[in-house]
Amino acid sequence: MQCGGGRLGPLQARHGSWVIGSCIPALAKGRSPIPSAVARKCRLLSSLSVWGQRFLIHVWPRLSLWSRPEVMARKKLLLIRGLGHSGTTILDLALGSHPSMIGLGEALRILRTPSPGEGHRGPARLRAELRHQRLCTCGRTASSCPVWGPLLEWLPAHDHYPLVEKLQQLLAEVDNHVKQQGDAIEWMVESYQDDMVLPFVDDPALEIRILYLTRDVRSWVHSRSRDGRHKKHWLPALKPLLRWCRVNARQERLLQVSGRPVFRLGYEQLALDPETSLRRLCTWLEIPFDEQMLQPAQHSTSHILAGNRMRFDANRGASIRYDGAWLGHSSSLVQLALLLPWVRQLNQRLVYSKDHLLNHESGSM
Ligand SMILES: [Zn+2]
Secondary structure, three states, rough: EEOEEEEHHHHHHHHHHHHHHHHHHHHHOOOOOHHHHHHHHHHHHHHHHHHHHHHHHHHHHHHHHHHHHHHOEEEOOOOOOEOOOHOOOOOOHHHHHHOOOEEEEOOHHHHHHOOOOHHOOOHHHOOHHHHHHOEEOOEEEOOOOOOOOHHHHHHHHOOOOHHHHHHHHHHHHHHHHHHHHOOOEEEEEOOOOOOOOOOOOOOOOOEEEEEEEOOHHHHHHHHHHHHHHOOOOOOOOHHHHHHHHHHHHHHHHHHHHHHHOOEEEEEHHHHHOOHHHHHHHHHHHHOOOOOOOHHHHHHHOOOOOOOHHHHHHHOOOOOOOOOOOOHOOOOHHHHHHHHHHHHHHHHHHHHHOOOEEOOOOOOOO
8 A cells, every 4th residue: 555655564554454444435525544643654654765765865875985995085086187298198107106196198088988980099999909909008908907908898888888987997997906906096197188078076985186287388389380390381380379279278267167176287397397396296186205206117107008109118208308399499470479468378377387276275285
């Protein structure tokens, strides 16, 4: 018998004979078929049942999540964001050299479901034959990597899952690996460039901070217009210049409203004075500085499967050095652009600012 949407259970057994005998006559006379005391019990049980269901669905998962020891110490995810070719890979490797951090490269690029026209690209092929060939920075092929191997085994059958759940699976694989190694990793680092998706925005089990890396507009445009110069294109610097301005202005706006702690770092600051920059960054991350970070290639324990090819260049990864190729060939178009106050101030703010925190109210430094 149902009463107000809830099952009576023991109450039904206790009053069963009465219900059968007097329910229909009572209804016919326009009265409640059951005594008021029993009706109150019914309503009470019904309410408890509804609230119980709501508790189980909405509250219990969160309480049980917080009660798990591995979650009580929240997972910490550091997202390196910024335009590609701004030093994100060397920074990812440097952070991965710290005993409390592990770098995962452009993990979201791999986890995103490839669209039908992207079957020839790396992420789609890593779900198939490429995982037996492509090397991870740990020295193993993707299929043998203790982090990416199990994940790439799992991924093809779960590609329809939301990106957040796939990232959660990856973080769980990192957890397994770290526990087997007996390490104590505090921060996991992800560095998908140009991607402003900030996963786990409301996940209480995860702390997210963002490191926004920007390269000086003169240096970045020089690097990105190299092909155009060789092919003698008209104004080869124009397109990269517009891209630098548009993407950086948009990302700065988005990060300001993200409500997340954001640390601004200029590639020039990092490459010209790596120790000071990394010490400052470690303070913000609340971990001690470690000298190993200054020799990324020797010490990195990262598992980077997608990212700049320099991740395998032991010579370039031996230390953090500045690429000053632009100094003798600065584009006059960029020099002109820097006369515009808006461009000059954006470059100054993102690359050379001494104030590293973008969202002061949410920063912890
Ligand atoms: Zn690996």
